[in-house]
Amino acid sequence: MSLDRWIALVILSISLLYSYAAFFTMDQLLPPFMQRNPIWPSTFPKILGVLSILVSAIIVLGFEKNKDSKDGTEIDYRRLFDYNLGQAVFLIIMMAAYALSLRPLGFFISTITFLTVSGYALGERKIFRLFFIIAIASFIIWYLVEQVLGIYLRPLPSIF
């Protein structure tokens, strides 16, 4: 089975869960006075759930054929290991780590570490130039966000 049908199968599963929630769990919470309304909070989700099940089933059952891209620069998922998969996975992990470290470590440490390590992982070897540019850029961005836009960004770890 091709990837697009697998994805449609996942969406079909999500749609079934969504529809189950819309049809069987939402209406019980409805206050009696709202039950006389022609529209309930579950009405629109019910329509969407049924529509989504139907359309995803069309793809899962293969009624609409996948149209493979002929563009040579697009990624062929069947040969994923021929690409820089390791780098991509590493950067995704780095992003998740950045999300988790932003509050406890503060903006500067987490941002400089994230950008420097990501740049190094992608092949940048002029590490001092990289660090220097990132440090200046981080300060400018922090200043703009915190001082100009007024959005709080903890600069350093909470112990400082």
Place this chain on the structure above:
Amino acid sequence: MLEGLLIGLETAFSLKNLFMVIGGCIIGTFIGMLPGLGPMSIIAIMIPIAITLGDPSAALILLAGVYYGAIFGGSTSSILLNAPGVAGTVATSFDGYPMARAGKAGKALTIAAISSFAGGTIGAILLMIFAPALSSVALLFHSAEYFALMIVGLSAIAAFAGSGQVAKAILMTVLGLMMATVGEGALFNMPRFTMGLMDLQSGFSFITLAMAIFALPEAIFLVLNPARAAHSESGKIENLRITKQEAKSIAPVIGRQSAQGFFIGVLPGAGATIASFLGYAVERNIAPEHEKKEFGKGSIKGLAAPETANNAACTGSFVPLLTLGIPGSGTTAILLGALIALNVSPGPRLMTDEPQIFWAVIISMYIGNVVLLILNLPLIPYIAKVLTIPRTFLIPFILFFTLMGSYIGQNNSTELLILVGLGVCATIMRFANYPMAPLLIGFILGRMLEDNFSRSMQLYDGINFIVERPMTMILLFLAAFLVVLPYLRLGKSKNAD
């Protein structure tokens, strides 16, 4: 009217207001380029500055300049990085980005600049001529018509964005609509599909979703296949000029889309996003067969259409704001908030009671469009230098701006984890050629669609509104036709074979 126009000219050409419009355009252009910081965020942030000015005309001129600049800047990042910071410029990336990757970034940016200028300027002329009449037309549209109009917009997007894969495009649209139902709705004060998570109480964030499905997969694709980056790095901006032939080719598109975009912008709830997608869909549909194949691969008409339409729609969205006091979009809703904070009540009496505000804003639109053209065209080679930045710098910074855009929008680090999760899902979907734009537009229109549907159901005590309002029925038939159209074409071409 003439007297008001003269007062407006005097106000708009005062040194202070000229400074406001130029400053607003510059701030908007640069911030609009950054993926994640759309006009809504920056206008909201600029409101305290505008209010401290104390002058409603100057404040509105500044905020309007920021609005135009952000839309214009958003097109630049759409073309160069395929990272639209604003929903209204998503359609720009369909052909703008392929042009940039084919080494025609300069040409793409020039076409975008000219189209935006023309759309904005023609829109401003139309605003002056038709404002009173158009506001009365927009008043005739009820919730039922808005609901049907949104269905038409979604059908057109689903039918035309999928390039032959209509079911996938419809599925993505429905998925976007489903995502929009997460959280507390406006009409029903109860949380839905939050799974008990506090972070989902207010639903998914538009900025996070936009970053996750556009910027993040693009950066991951650049990492996976450096050949994609090599295309960009070699893309020198040598040829900014467009040929006479190209100018001739886009001129009718600009004319049509200025008018269409403006009228769509006038309708509350429609705005620049629907205008740009509909503009793209219409031009693709009416193009000759040989040109139709170019859409999505770097068509100049495909670039000019959404760029003209979204700028004309921005102008159009000021009509209900200034004449009726009804915001046509999230951005104009923020502008409305700013005006109320300045003790100005927009509505039918604004034109007569405070002509200096009404007309100065309109005149400043002309000035703003000239500023954007003068500012952007000479800066194009410098703006396009973004493409020559090594990927070891560019990719981490794209990822960083994606993360920061999402963080600034919500000020919540959980949002960053949602961003990464959605980004990974979007990347896998792109492997299988699932179109992402319908998902985003479905998400954006989801709340408005449900609100208008609910209001119509309540007003007509059920789905009778479809039968009782002929315009609604016509629009819904049009929507059904748009969905069936690709299959009819497919059947026709099979028969021809």
